[in-house]
Amino acid sequence: MVPRTRGSEIASQALLSKLTARGFGVDQSAETQKYLDYRGANAATFLEMDLLLRPDARKIEVLEEYLHNVQRQIGLTDKLTIQELERHVKEFMLSHRKLLGISGDDAEWLRDWLKAGPKPLRR
Secondary structure, three states, X not given: OOOXXXXXXXXXXXXXXXXXXXXXXXXXXXXXHHHHHHHXXXXXXXXXXXXXXXXXXXXXXXXXXXXXXXXXHOOHHHXXXXXXXXXXXXXXXXXXXXXHOOOHHHHHHHHHHHHHOOOOOOO
C-alpha cells in the first residue's frame, strides 16, 4: 500500500472563514503556490497569523498551520526545534481529535506520520 501524502478531508469554507474572522490571513495566490512547490509543502506559515495554502487544502493542514501560530503565541517556538514542533503539533492534534473534528482517516494519517517521522531528540 502506498502511504498517503496528505489527509483526506478537504478544509471547509466555514473553517477558513472562522480563521479569517479571528484575524488570520489565508493566502492561496499563484505566488504562494510557487512558494509551496519550492518548499515541497502543501501548507505553510510564517507564524504571523498567516496560512499559506493549496487551493485544495486539507482540514488537518489548515489546523496544523493554525496550531503552529498558537505554538508561537505561547512561546514554544523559542524552546523547541522545528522537528520537535512538528511532532508536538501532530501529537496535540491526535490528543484533541474530537475537539478539532478530525476524522478517523485523518487521525490515522497523523499516527502514520508520527510512526514514520523523525523521533524526538533526547535532551
